[in-house]
Amino acid sequence: MYTIGDVAKATNLPTKTVRYYADIGLVIPSGRSTNGYRLYSGKEINKLIFTRRARSFGFSVQECRELLGLYEDKDRSSRDVKAIALHRIAEIEEKLLELRSLHQELTHLADSCNGDNRPDCPIISGMSG
Amino acid sequence: MYTIGDVAKATNLPTKTVRYYADIGLVIPSGRSTNGYRLYSGKEINKLIFTRRARSFGFSVQECRELLGLYEDKDRSSRDVKAIALHRIAEIEEKLLELRSLHQELTHLADSCNGDNRPDCPIISGMSG
DNA sequence: CCTTGACCTTCCAGTTACTGGAAGCATTAC
DNA sequence: GTAATGCTTCCAGTAACTGGAAGGTCAAGG
Incomplete structure (x- = not known):
């Protein structure tokens, strides 16, 4: 304890x-x-x-409650647990993609900073025209 | 526009x-x-x-302001921008690890739900003893 | 024995980052 | 010409903490 x-x-x-x-x-x-x-x-x-x-x-407290509940609710069927879990897994996979994207954007920025002069923002100026 | x-x-x-x-x-x-x-x-x-x-x-609005500022602040040196960006990149890499962990935990749970009877929680009961 | 410091408690107010709704003006579709 | 949709401001409410006050507990040192 x-x-x-x-x-x-x-x-x-x-x-x-x-x-x-x-x-x-x-x-x-x-x-x-x-x-x-x-x-x-x-x-x-x-x-x-x-x-x-x-x-x-980004899962809300309510969603956390549900996820924790998956492990505890003896009355819920195995099928339901799997369905909810798979749904959340899909969300997490999307988050992984976005996180990698964020990582790449910042890495690109950092890489652009090797010399003393910094280029325009690779993300923001990229599409601004 | x-x-x-x-x-x-x-x-x-x-x-x-x-x-x-x-x-x-x-x-x-x-x-x-x-x-x-x-x-x-x-x-x-x-x-x-x-x-x-x-x-x-999980980056705060204030942190977003700073990150967006990296691309705009002409007075900031390239070195500073790189330092802040690398710091954030380290954070993101940690988040990637945690997100993969969460993914794995839920996948494990979903995989355990093939039949009709659900095992104890692989995460929570794992260490509870 | 007493006090200092690092714990813990409750309670309540404040903060961050939205979010919903009301009241009203603008544009498009019939 | 009016209904639907989309925009505006403003103000109140919510989610999820977060900080601070006031006070009890406990081990260590003088």
């Missing part, structure tokens, strides 16, 4: 956010210590890491 | 957001029509597409 500070370190989330996620019922600590401290298990830590990643790619 | 609706289509941003970015001075339309409509050129459209991508990967 870990206190919120340990959890923050392990998940790379601010304590404020971990507390917030507990408040809104997204990731609830498995218990409280006698002095009222939130106590988290490895399971919650994994949920929080998963949530941090999903959030950082 | 494009009106805000055309811009919304081209950039895949809501008109509300395009207007908001104009209000906060992030991407300012190149002019106004006689009837007061915002008019955008291809250059602004490219800025908006760039911004949408950067925003969707």
Whole structure:
């Protein structure tokens, strides 16, 4: 069992956010210590890491709730879980393409900066005419 | 020159957001029509597409302002631009790793859903013990 | 024993980045 | 000529934090 500070370190989330996620019922600590401290298990830590990643790619808290729910809802059929997961995977693949595009744009910019004079913006001036 | 609706289509941003970015001075339309409509050129459209991508990967509006500024600030040295760009590129590469990780986790989950009975969560139960 | 510092708690206000809706003017389509 | 669509401003609301105050807890040092 870990206190919120340990959890923050392990998940790379601010304590404020971990507390917030507990408040809104997204990731609830498995218990409280006698002095009222939130106590988290490895399971919650994994949920929080998963949530941090999903959030950082634009999935809303509500969508994170759904994704986390995929693993917990014993009543949901295997087929449903797969359908939702595949839908999200498609979204993630699109995000991967966009992220590579962003990467390439910035790399191109950085590459253009070898000398002392900088060319026009390769992205913006590219189409501006 | 494009009106805000055309811009919304081209950039895949809501008109509300395009207007908001104009209000906060992030991407300012190149002019106004006689009837007061915002008019955008291809250059602004490219800025908006760039911004949408950067925003969707967690760069703040302020950071987008800085990134867009890299291309416009004639006073900034080539060296500075390169340094900032490389810093952002490192961040993006980290995001790429995380996004692949998320992709893999969900793929693993989807793959586990071939039959009718679903296994325990491969991510969450993995470490929970 | 006491205090210093680093934890933790709740609560409440503020921020960022939109987002929805009302009221109204402009243009196109029938 | 009027209905639909698209634009305008303005203002209020929401999502997801984020900062700060006020205070309890606990291990270490004097």
